[in-house]
Amino acid sequence: MNTSIILLLLLVLAAFSYFFGRKRALAVSNGNRGVNKLHSLPGYYGHLVVVWCLLPSLIALMLWSFFSPTFISQNVISSLPTEIQSTDTTNVNLFMNRVESMAKAGVIDETAEPAQQEAARRYIELQHNSNIIKAVLVFALAGLGIFWAFRKIAPNFRARNQVEKVIVGLMILCASIAIVTTLGIVLSVLFESLRFFQAVPITEFLFGTHWSPQTAIRNDQVGGSGSFGAIPLFAGTLLISVIALAIAVPVGLMSAIYLSEYASKRVRAWVKPALEVLAGIPTVVYGFFAALTVAPFIRTLGESIGLTVASESALAAGLVMGVMIIPFMSSLSDDVINAVPQAMRDGSYGMGATRSETIKQVILPAALPGIVGAFLLAASRAIGETMIVVMAAGLSANLTANPLEAVTTVTVQIVTLLTGDQEFDSPKTLAAFALGLTLFVLTLILNILALRIVRKYREQYE
């Protein structure tokens, strides 16, 4: 019996146990359904039985499915002839790979070595037994759970409190998934970065001004010796983000103010969704728009006034990225401006303030935390954006402040370092993790700074 059938049967069982639990609760209250007779609503007793039915059995099912393959293969390995066991682990692993693939297919390959065939048969048999034990264990636990919960049902038994505890636990579990994932990502990036910093000194990485990650993989190969100064990448990221934000922040904020304070309802009903369509365009589309339309346009324009413009420029990427993040800025700012109480506006208008005075002196200060939040979101989009930059800003790591030259960013380099065939212990590949870690730390610092600023300058209403 495989896991999905077990799960299905468990669910059916749970559905029945709900009704039994409910019925039992009504039965033990002797038909006295009044508020004072049964502690909780009958449904809660049903839910409690479901919880007792599912919780232990699901945990057992999970643990068994997780650990049984390891136990089985260990058992098979220990039963192997000694001459195979005594060889090194790589050989044993190769041998077991073959055995496991035969066992998974369920067919013994007659061309395989006799020892392998033997092991595969043993494997299949163990697996069969394990599945039977699993099914029996799970249903036994489910049955015991139902029985146990049934025994506990009594008029003064507080089922609601227990069910609510279980639900709170479930919510905590959901909340912790995000935290655990973040922690996992940070740790994995951190350890790989440490390996990188063993090969390349951290000072060279952080303060070096030359980025050229090509290293020779084989000794006889002709290749760069590799130099990992990340300054040009961060400078490029900064340049492009600043251009993008210089477009998106004023445009986004102005359109938010127009939409929330000046636009009539009809205009707003049309313009706001239209702005949000911008956010729905895939970044790849923005990317080729930048590379094929905007970049050549900027180049022609620049050349017509006598400037030298690279065919892939930071300006093109930054401009298009700026347009891309306008909806983040405008939509979020619009929401926070609308959230400022009408009483603030009334108070200001009642003093004889004009609309613009009200906006500048009352509404924007009150909405500041939300606006900074929108700015941060836009900034992290700009820093993390890859597609547009790959297509429109190029791959050459120039250290320049000239927006008309080609630059590259951290994220783009991470992509180029990790795409294609890679060796996962060369500094070239590990550099991606170091870049990721640095980027993460920088955005974290940015967030903390912004929070500080908000706390200092915000004007809190209520």
Add this chain to the structure above:
Amino acid sequence: MNTLALTNNTMTLPTSKDPSAANSKDQAVDIQAIVEELKHATQPVGVPFLDDPKFYTRDVDVFYNQAKQAIFGVDLDIGKNEVIAMIGPSGCGKSTFLRCLNRMNDTIDGCKVTGQLLLDGEDIYAKEQDPVLLRARVGMVFQKPNPFPKSIYDNVAYGPRIHGLTANRSELDDIVEDSLKKAGLFNEVKDRLQAPGTGLSGGQQQRLCIARAIAVSPEVILMDEPTSALDPIATATIEELIDELRQSFTICIVTHSMQQAARISQRTAYFHLGYLVEVNKTNTVFTNPQHRLTENYITGRFG
């Protein structure tokens, strides 16, 4: 005050054995007939008109979104340096009428005001009238205290700053101090003028809003239920304040508390279902109401 005592007595509900009271109770059932009557009345009962008024309003209609008419043909004069109280059941249009007086209704989408509204003989709904300047002359205090999320000082200085009333900092300081004193708040906050205005108690916040309103030296102050969110002690402070402010300003106050209207106002206007029913000296309205709707209301016979 004897009027207060009287309203207190009459508030104790319709078990009165007075035959005329029973009579008016019977009539109160037929609201429809009374509304018909109000529709055809040319002017409110009592003394709605004055010589040389501050506000002169005739035939004021207000519509929300064209379909819904909120007030019907209101004719009312408001005198100089008087406190006029507007009372009536919820939704009777008294707040709407108040908000017409400084064009606060302009900020509501789909709100349309017709009729004649003159301030010192000047049409406040004329095309060339700037609502911003009008509101500097006719200030407003709202039901819920709404200090800006700024310091106490900046709250009071807000108006003088936007209207450019002062040439330098010391003049502004003087105005702030003066306004806070007039609002009876200065002694409580003089050591913490830079503290946020939202940190004050409800009553202090409302006095801060009054200080903010008088800092621009308006001629009229409109108050929309200014004490409904406050406790009785804070209410008493504000009522005393209103009585003092009468020396320099005209005050229109909307209130749900008939005792309050009786305590602080010289004239009282009674609104019902969007009609101005009766206007008279406060004493007269509460002791000898002319219209049976007014009588029913002040004796607590309306649910």
